[in-house]
Amino acid sequence: MAAVARAIETTPVDDARVARVLLGARTLGRSFREPAGPISELGDGAPGFLQIGRSATEIVVGFVGRPWPGGDPVDAVADAAGWRSFAATDAVKVALSIRCGAAAYGTLLVIETRIACGRDAAQPFERYWRLVRPGSDLVRRSLLRAIARQATEVNG
Numbered sequence: 001m002a003a004v005a006r007a008i009e010t011t012p013v014d015d016a017r018v019a020r021v022l023l024g025a026r027t028l029g030r031s032f033r034e035p036a037g038p039i040s041e042l043g044d045g046a047p048g049f050l051q052i053g054r055s056a057t058e059i060v061v062g063f064v065g066r067p068w069p070g071g072d073p074v075d076a077v078a079d080a081a082g083w084r085s086f087a088a089t090d091a092v093k094v095a096l097s098i099r100c101g102a103a104a105y106g107t108l109l110v111i112e113t114r115i116a117c118g119r120d121a122a123q124p125f126e127r128y129w130r131l132v133r134p135g136s137d138l139v140r141r142s143l144l145r146a147i148a149r150q151a152t153e154v155n156g
Contacts, residue, residue, distance in 0.1 A: 001057070001100055001101070001102055001107045003151045003152075004100040004107045004109055004147070004148075004151040005056060005057050005100055006151070007147045007148070007150035007151035008039070008040060008057075008058070008059050008098050008099070008100060008109075008147055009038065009040050009059065010038055010040070010150065011038060011039050011040075011146050011147045011150040012036055012037065012038055012039070012146075013036045013037065013038070013039050013042050014036045015146040015149065015150065016039065016139075016142040016143045016145070016146035017142065017146075018138050018139065018141070018142035019138075019139040019142040019143055019146075020036070022135050022138060022139055022142075023139070026132075026135075039059075039098065039143055039146070039147065040054075040059040040061070040098075041061070042061070048063045048064070048065050049061045049062065049063045049096070050062060050063075050077065050078075050079065050080070050083065051080065052080040052083045052084070052095065053080065053097075055099075057099055057100050057101060058097060058098065058099035058100075059097070059098050059099075060095055060096065060097045060098075061095075061096050062077075062080070062083040062093070062094060062095050062096070063092075063093075063094040063096075064077045064083060064086050064088065064091055064092070064093050064094075065091055065092065066090070066091050066092070066121065066124070067092065067125075067128060068124045068125060068127065068128035069128075071091075071124065074091045087118075088116050088117065088118035088121065089118040089119060089120055089121075090118050090120035090121050091118055091121050092115055092116065092117050092118065092121055092125050093115070093116040093117075093118075094113065094114070094115050094116075095113070095114045095115075096111070096112070096113050097110075097111070097112045097113075097114075098110070098111050098143070098144075098147065099112075107151075109144055109147060109148060109151075111140050111143060111144055113136075113140065
């Protein structure tokens with residue numbers, strides 16, 4: 001389990017190949033010009049994610065914004081405390097958790113996304129989510145595969 005926990009912390013977003021390609025398409029290539037860091041700091045690599053929690057076996061990154069086309073930017077949330085205190089009225093508040101735990105067969109690696117949608121953001125986000133959910137599923141699987149690959153390479 002230690003190798004998987006380490007991989008959660010250190011795997012670069014660039015190793016999640018499908019995620020990088022889909023994010024590149026979503027950002028019209030802007031994300032390819034940005035330096036990529038570890039998933040533990042960047043989430044899926046989209047701008048605006050920041051680390052909001054961590055333990056020995058889990059990293060949680062968060063995002064606040066209006067990700068749908070035409071959604072005005074939200075003033076940047078600078079840190080975990082700002083993310084926690086943000087009241088999403090016309091925006092969404094996203095938490096992406098990546099964690100591992102012991103299982104009878106080895107180590108279980110889990111990714112979970114939670115979204116709090118402000119009342120004024122519900123309708124535009126619902127339309128947006130219907131469109132991007134299949135790609136979002138692929139992004140999460142890509143992140144998991146990259147972390148598992150890194151853990152396996154480290155463990156041999």
